[in-house]
Amino acid sequence: MMRALWTAGGGMQAQQFNVDVISNNLANVNTTGYKKERAEFKDLLYETVNRAYMLEGTGKPVNLQVGHGAAPVATVKNFSSGNLEKTENALDFAINGDAFFTIRSATGEAVFTRDGSFKLSVTDQGNMLTTSDGLQVLDDAGNPIILNIDTAKLNVTSSGELTYIDENGATASLGQKIAMVKFPNKQGLESIGNNLFRQNSASGAPVLDEELAERSSLQQGYLESSNVQVVEEMVKLIVAQRAYEINSKAIQSADEMLGLANNLRK
Numbered sequence: 001m002m003r004a005l006w007t008a009g010g011g012m013q014a015q016q017f018n019v020d021v022i023s024n025n026l027a028n029v030n031t032t033g034y035k036k037e038r039a040e041f042k043d044l045l046y047e048t049v050n051r052a053y054m055l056e057g058t059g060k061p062v063n064l065q066v067g068h069g070a071a072p073v074a075t076v077k078n079f080s081s082g083n084l085e086k087t088e089n090a091l092d093f094a095i096n097g098d099a100f101f102t103i104r105s106a107t108g109e110a111v112f113t114r115d116g117s118f119k120l121s122v123t124d125q126g127n128m129l130t131t132s133d134g135l136q137v138l139d140d141a142g143n144p145i146i147l148n149i150d151t152a153k154l155n156v157t158s159s160g161e162l163t164y165i166d167e168n169g170a171t172a173s174l175g176q177k178i179a180m181v182k183f184p185n186k187q188g189l190e191s192i193g194n195n196l197f198r199q200n201s202a203s204g205a206p207v208l209d210e211e212l213a214e215r216s217s218l219q220q221g222y223l224e225s226s227n228v229q230v231v232e233e234m235v236k237l238i239v240a241q242r243a244y245e246i247n248s249k250a251i252q253s254a255d256e257m258l259g260l261a262n263n264l265r266k
Helices: 002-027 230-262
Strands: 037-043 046-050 053-055 058-060 064-067 070-077 084-086 093-096 100-104 110-113 119-123 126-130 154-156 161-165 171-177 180-182 190-193 196-198 217-220 222-224
Touching: 002 037, 002 070, 002 230, 093 100, 154 217
Parallel strands: 093 222
Antiparallel strands: 037 070, 046 064, 053 058, 084 222, 093 217, 100 110, 100 180, 110 196, 119 126, 154 161, 161 171, 190 196
């Protein structure tokens, strides 16, 4: 019975973590480029009372074991694409495919995002393409993107090449291309907030999309919505709540059984 108390208590903690993950998904339902997460769990240590064995045609064909509950082991992001919303803003971009934009963080390292809601920052180097937080958007050579033109005349091809309409009405190239990169294991990317991801040894190094056979494409004037489905998350929330509740009932039942055992001599 004491084992039941600890096991059910661990189950309540696991479901609380599950609710935390679901709540974060619901909170980001309107966050541009957000990817929903799913909590994964593992069962804990088993106490083996009797092992299965067979010897000369006799023995026990099954084990006698009792587990010690569950614990969260991972949060897995679903990188499926969200809906594309038309904004008609020349500095809004959405990626069709699995690629990411490359951003230079405040510490100078390269970080990555699916949020293509970019802005124009006036700097000493010229008008620079940045995120809403003022972080530089990088081109395929790792340099900041300079837009010393009327952004109303800016055109970006599906491969990310920056062009504009000159005074003669002809299309001219700016000589830069918005970097789109992919990872060998995007599930290994670390979320660091502000719609940004950081690479690590688990994700592998970024590879330029143009170097791969299966390429992503860029759409100007669109933004990618969150891929969170509210109804789906609400169903998960109800399931997690019921699982939490039934674990609390198990604790109450174990406590009542302990109470009965303690009162046997009365």
